[in-house]
Structures are given as structure tokens and as C-alpha cells.
Amino acid sequence: xxxxxxxxxxxxxxxxxxxxxxxxxxxxxxxxxxxxxxxxxxxxxxxxxxxxxxxxxxxxxxxxxxxxxxxxxxxxxxxxxxxxxxxxxxxxxxxxxxxxxxxxxxxxxxxxxxxxxxxxxxxxxxxxxxxxxxxxxxxxxxxxxxxxxxxxxxxxxxxxxxxxxxxxxxxxxxxxxxxxxxxxxxxxxxxxxxxxxxxxxxxxx
Amino acid sequence: xxxxxxxxxxxxxxxxxxxxxxxxxxxxxxxxxxxxxxxxxxxxxxxxxxxxxxxxxxxxxxxxxxxxxxxxxxxxxxxxxxxxxxxxxxxxxxxxxxxxxxxxxxxxxxxxxxxxxxxxxxxxxxxxxxxxxxxxxxxxxxxxxxxxxxxxxxxxxxxxxxxxxxxxxxxxxxxxxxxxxxxxxxxxxxxxxxxxxxxxxxxxxxxxxxxxxxxxxxxxxxxxxxxxxxxxxxxxxxxxxxxxxxxxxxxxxxxxxxxxxxxxxxxxxxxxxxxxxxxxxxxxxxxxxxxxxxxxxxxxxxxxxxxxxxxxxxxxxxxxxxxxxxxxxxxxxxxxxxxxxxxxxxxxxxxxxxxxxxxxxxxxxxxxxxxxxxxxxxxxxxxxxxxxxxxxxxxxxxxxxxxxxxxxxxxxxxxxxxxxxxxxxxxxxxxxxxxxxxxxxxxxxxxxxxxxxxxxxxxxxxxx
Numbered sequence: 001x002x003x004x005x006x007x008x009x010x011x012x013x014x015x016x017x018x019x020x021x022x023x024x025x026x027x028x029x030x031x032x033x034x035x036x037x038x039x040x041x042x043x044x045x046x047x048x049x050x051x052x053x054x055x056x057x058x059x060x061x062x063x064x065x066x067x068x069x070x071x072x073x074x075x076x077x078x079x080x081x082x083x084x085x086x087x088x089x090x091x092x093x094x095x096x097x098x099x100x101x102x103x104x105x106x107x108x109x110x111x112x113x114x115x116x117x118x119x120x121x122x123x124x125x126x127x128x129x130x131x132x133x134x135x136x137x138x139x140x141x142x143x144x145x146x147x148x149x150x151x152x153x154x155x156x157x158x159x160x161x162x163x164x165x166x167x168x169x170x171x172x173x174x175x176x177x178x179x180x181x182x183x184x185x186x187x188x189x190x191x192x193x194x195x196x197x198x199x200x201x202x203x204x205x
Numbered sequence: 206x207x208x209x210x211x212x213x214x215x216x217x218x219x220x221x222x223x224x225x226x227x228x229x230x231x232x233x234x235x236x237x238x239x240x241x242x243x244x245x246x247x248x249x250x251x252x253x254x255x256x257x258x259x260x261x262x263x264x265x266x267x268x269x270x271x272x273x274x275x276x277x278x279x280x281x282x283x284x285x286x287x288x289x290x291x292x293x294x295x296x297x298x299x300x301x302x303x304x305x306x307x308x309x310x311x312x313x314x315x316x317x318x319x320x321x322x323x324x325x326x327x328x329x330x331x332x333x334x335x336x337x338x339x340x341x342x343x344x345x346x347x348x349x350x351x352x353x354x355x356x357x358x359x360x361x362x363x364x365x366x367x368x369x370x371x372x373x374x375x376x377x378x379x380x381x382x383x384x385x386x387x388x389x390x391x392x393x394x395x396x397x398x399x400x401x402x403x404x405x406x407x408x409x410x411x412x413x414x415x416x417x418x419x420x421x422x423x424x425x426x427x428x429x430x431x432x433x434x435x436x437x438x439x440x441x442x443x444x445x446x447x448x449x450x451x452x453x454x455x456x457x458x459x460x461x462x463x464x465x466x467x468x469x470x471x472x473x474x475x476x477x478x479x480x481x482x483x484x485x486x487x488x489x490x491x492x493x494x495x496x497x498x499x500x501x502x503x504x505x506x507x508x509x510x511x512x513x514x515x516x517x518x519x520x521x522x523x524x525x526x527x528x529x530x531x532x533x534x535x536x537x538x539x540x541x542x543x544x545x546x547x548x549x550x551x552x553x554x555x556x557x558x559x560x561x562x563x564x565x566x567x568x569x570x571x572x573x574x575x576x577x578x579x580x581x582x583x584x585x586x587x588x589x590x591x592x593x594x595x596x597x598x599x600x601x602x603x604x605x606x607x608x609x610x611x612x613x614x615x616x617x618x619x620x621x622x623x624x625x626x627x628x629x630x631x632x633x634x635x636x637x638x639x640x641x642x643x644x645x646x647x648x649x650x651x652x653x654x655x656x657x658x659x660x661x662x663x664x665x666x667x668x669x
Contacts (some may be wrong), residue, residue: 015503137484183339194423
């Protein structure tokens with residue numbers, strides 16, 4: 001294996017040796033790589049909510065709205081991050097089964113999963129999840145409905161800002177709307193492997 | 206005078222397949238163009254910057270590769286190097302055997318297609334299951350992807366429904382939503398049973414050692430949530446210098462590939478899962494794959510290594526739209542494939558030397574390329590090389606040029622020929638008993654011959 005390493009790096013050096021001048025790294029202007037109308041938004045949540053809706057995600061601002069949505073969909077069994085459950089418990093009436101431990105052997109039992117977001121990006125309607133804040137990767141992925149609980153101060157205006165503040169975490173994932181495919185005849189279908197409904201629930205800290 | 210292989214394969218393709226590929230590619234291309242113009246004031250400047258950044262990386266790989274290796278190790282990942290496809294396959298097998306692992310779930314990676322990983326593992330008793338819906342269908346059909354982003358652009362729902370029925374995934378039903386739900390249900394239990402999740406990487410930041418993997422379906426996320434070991438196969442050209450550069454590339458990739466502002470799942474992976482996280486890999490391996498890339502780097506077509514595999518050049522290409530992907534007989538089809546496939550073939554260059562001719566050199570591929578690769582220039586360089594190396598595949602379908610040379614170097618004969626050429630206006634080309642002429646005329650018509658008109662115009666113009 002280390003032979004292969006030396007072989008590859010040796011070939012790279014040999015390939016580049018004849019170059020008299022190497023291409024410089026351009027100092028590109030990130031303001032030109034931000035979608036029009038994303039910077040200078042008066043309210044980041046409003047822009048985030050609009051962009052999330054445009055990718056078929058659902059922005060909510062009250063636990064009661066979430067409950068109404070779950071009721072309407074008939075989704076009554078789910079998982080909730082144990083750290084969030086004390087705040088949300090009151091909103092859940094009888095008739096709901098909410099577990100605070102995700103048992104992967106019963107993967108199909110969970111119709112919704114509620115986890116904490118690390119942040120969000122207004123420009124694209126993206127939710128940011130990370131290992132440090134997501135209580136369980138599967139709980140945020142396997143159920144049909146994923147609810148990410150977000151605080152207002154966690155919203156970045158755009159991609160460059162979010163990249164500049166990428167958490168020091170072994171795994172950060174940006175989620176932009178529900179899981180989707182267009183593999184079959186180019187027809188858009190949501191909920192392929194991940195959630196078919198992606199919800200951002202804004203709760204004050 | 207034989208026909209080009211690509212022409213033979215295209216002639217054998219059913220008309221409905223050609224129509225599907227044409228419609229699918231055209232729609233994606235048009236959406237891409239509208240989105241870029243709508244979202245950015247100067248999208249061409251973004252493409253130029255992205256191209257310059259990748260060119261800088263390629264010309265400094267001797268610095269960036271050791272740098273990223275050190276970062277990855279510091280992040281807790283194990284780094285392997287594979288000079289050839291076989292070495293890469295063997296490295297994957299060795300990692301799996303060391304863990305006693307027998308089941309792998311695979312996210313879509315072009316480099317795994319390139320090295321034939323799934324077949325290699327299956328032959329050695331390891332289940333290697335494709336999880337991208339399109340790739341899954343390709344796998345159960347023992348078929349090959351025909352597009353780098355939309356692997357089954359050549360299949361219709363009825364074919365897929367029949368395949369699902371045959372594989373015991375339910376009674377015949379060709380509703381795309383039902384097809385997707387059945388795959389969802391089947392594959393989620395496969396993720397849970399798997400020992401290893403294998404992904405590629407769209408980008409790797411040399412600054413932080415973060416791997417970036419994007420999918421729309423969430424299959425790579427599932428492959429990194431259920432199994433306890435992650436193996437990433439990464440071509441050595443996938444690096445970007447800094448994290449901040451990722452914002453530029455992610456913006457361009459999603460818009461160029463699928464006309465989205467951002468792909469649904471964009472995952473930044475810098476090591477095994479956090480100790481407090483119940484799900485995900487405890488062990489992470491990154492395998493850097495050469496497999497001919499350093500040879501490309503040493504040659505005069507190294508710009509092709511900037512490619513970020515978005516498929517925009519396939520979607521816009523008038524030849525790809527008619528030919529579809531299989532006609533390129535390679536993992537990488539379309540304009541990018543016409544350059545990359547002969548180059549990666551190494552000692553078998555001659556077998557793919559005809560591919561650079563599968564182009565009208567219209568330049569559309571260069572205009573849409575998010576990393577601004579001068580594909581038409583590279584195609585010409587490869588045509589030149591094929592000619593100099595006397596590759597028979599490249600000569601197929603090309604008429605002998607001796608008579609042309611005589612004509613073009615003697616003005617008197619040239620002028621006479623211009624007048625005599627008028628006879629073409631009355632010749633029934635399809636009836637000429639020369640197979641090459643008949644084959645040509647079967648699909649095309651000549652514009653009316655106007656030989657000599659320009660000379661007459663010029664003469665008249667200079668007098669006045």
C-alpha cells in the first residue's frame with residue numbers, strides 16, 4: 001500500500017515537473033456566488049421559510065401547527081430527541097406515541113422524527129444537522145416526517161456564511177427539502193430513502 | 206470503409222429510447238440555463254473561477270495530496286492509495302475482510318463503476334448493493350448506467366415495472382411513485398443489515414480534510430447512518446484547496462447537474478462519528494485512486510481532470526442526445542467521456558480512439574461546463590493523437606484524403622471541380638452503389654451545391 005502511495009505521488013511529481021509556471025489560485029468574489037435577493041434580507045426566517053417552501057419543505061412557527069399537521073397526516077407514532085421532549089410534551093395530546101429512544105429494529109414503526117437543528121441557511125432553505133446536535137442520525141432520516149427544531153439566531157444568510165462557520169464536527173449534513181428522485185422518466189417523486197416531509201419548526205430559545 | 210462503432214450502436218437503438226433521452230436531456234439543460242441566469246448576475250464568471258481553482262489544484266497535487274492525507278489522518282480516518290483499479294478493489298476487500306464484513310451498501314460513485322467494484326466483490330462472496338434508485342435498477346437488470354447523473358435515462362417505467370416484478374418486489378405496477386416506495390421499503394432493511402457503507406466524494410477540502418458527498422435521495426446518508434464502517438473511494442483529482450471554495454462548487458454542481466439551487470443532502474464528513482452519536486461509522490477509510498489519472502496529468506489534456514461529473518455536457522450535446530450513453534462503450538459517456546475514456550484506457554487508447562470523433566465540435570459542452578473545460582480543444586488533440594498513432598478505430602468512416610490533397614493544392618483543378626460539383630445537385634445519392642455513400646445519404650440530405658459563388662462574389666466586389 002505504501003508502495004502505491006510512493007508510486008502515485010512520484011508520478012504526480014514527474015507529471016508536474018515540466019511545468020514552468022503553475023496555475024495560481026484565483027481570489028474569487030463570494031458575493032457574486034450568492035443567489036440574487038439573498039443578502040440584505042430584513043428577516044432571515046422569512047427568507048428561509050420562502051426558500052424552504054420552494055423546495056417543498058414546510059416552515060412552522062408553533063408546536064400547535066406541527067400537531068395539526070401530524071394529525072392531518074395520521075402520523076401518530078414517532079421519535080423525539082430526549083433533550084427536546086420536555087419542551088414539546090405539552091403540545092402532544094393523548095393518542096400520540098412518542099419515544100425518546102430510537103430502536104432501529106422497529107424502524108418502520110416511526111412515522112415522524114423530531115431532532116435539533118444546528119442551524120439553517122436562508123439562501124437555499126437548508127437545514128444544518130450535525131453529530132453534536134442530532135440525537136440520532138436514523139431518527140432524523142428513516143421516518144416519513146422529519147422535524148428539525150430551529151432557533152432564530154441559528155440562521156445563516158447564505159452558503160458562504162454557512163461554510164465559514166461549518167461546525168467542528170465529524171459529520172455535518174445540509175438538508176434542503178424532502179428526499180427526492182427523478183430517476184424514473186424524469187418524474188419528481190419525494191421520499192425516496194429519506195423523509196417525504198421535511199419540516200423546520202422555529203422555537204425561541 | 207467501415208462505419209464508426211458509435212454509428213452502428215445508434216442505428217440499433219429503438220426510436221422510443223432515443224426520444225426519451227432527447228427529451229430528458231433537453232429539459233434538464235434548459236432548466237439549468239434559466240436557473241443560472243435567474244440566480245446570478247454573472248454565471249460565466251463563476252464557471253471561469255471554478256475552472257481556475259481546479260486547474261490550480263491539479264497543477265499543485267504534489268502539495269495538496271500529502272496535505273489532505275495528513276488532515277484526514279488527524280481527523281481519525283485511515284488513508285489508502287490505489288495505483289490501479291484492481292488495487293482499489295483489493296483495498297476495499299481487505300478492509301472488509303479485516304472486519305469480517307460480508308455486506309455492503311453502495312451510494313452512487315462513478316469511480317466504483319470505473320473499477321468494476323460491485324462485480325469484483327460479488328465474485329468474492331460479498332453482497333454489494335446499489336442504493337441509488339437508478340443504480341439499483343441498473344444492478345438488478347445487469348445493465349450499465351447510460352448517464353453519469355441519471356443512470357436509467359434510457360429506461361421507461363414499463364421496463365422498470367417488469368424488472369421489479371421479476372425480482373419479487375411486487376406485482377406489475379408502472380406508477381413511478383409505487384416503484385419508488387417499493388425500493389424504499391426493500392432498501393431500508395438492507396442498510397440496517399449492511400456492515401459497510403461505500404460512497405465516493407464529490408469534493409475533498411485539502412484545508413480541512415472534509416469529504417463532501419451530495420445526493421438527492423438520501424441514500425448516502427442512510428449508508429452512513431446504519432453501517433458501522435465507511436469506505437470512500439476518491440479519485441486523486443477531487444480536491445479543492447479550501448473549505449470556502451466549496452460554496453462556489455456546490456452552487457455550480459447542483460445547478461449544472463439537475464437544475465437545483467442545492468442538492469437535497471450535502472454531507473460534510475471529516476471522520477468517524479462522534480462518540481455520543483448512536484448511529485454511523487466507527488471506522489472511516491479513504492482510498493485515493495489513480496487508475497490512469499497521473500498519466501492524464503502528465504499529458505496535454507490534463508484540463509479534463511477538472512471535471513466534477515455534473516453531466517451538463519451530456520445534456521447539451523447534440524451527439525449524446527441522439528446516441529445516448531451506451532453508444533460510448535465506456536463508463537463516462539458524452540463529451541467528457543469522449544475525452545476521458547480514451548485517456549483512462551491507457552495502453553488500450555486505440556480501442557477508444559474513435560470517441561473524440563463523436564462530436565460536431567459545436568462547443569456547447571465548453572459553454573455549459575461548470576469548470577470551463579475546453580472540451581472541443583481536447584477532442585482535437587485526441588483526434589490528432591489517434592491519427593498519428595494510426596488507430597484503425599479512428600479511421601473508420603473517414604474517406605481517404607489523397608484525392609482531396611491533389612484537388613486542394615492545384616488551383617486550376619480546384620476551380621474546375623467547383624463548377625463540376627454542380628452535378629451533385631442532380632445525382633440521386635441514395636442510388637449510388639457505394640455502401641458508404643448510401644449509408645450517409647440514408648440519414649442526411651445535402652444542401653444545394655453553390656461551388657464558385659463566393660469567388661464570383663469576391664471578384665465582383667473587388668471591381669466595384
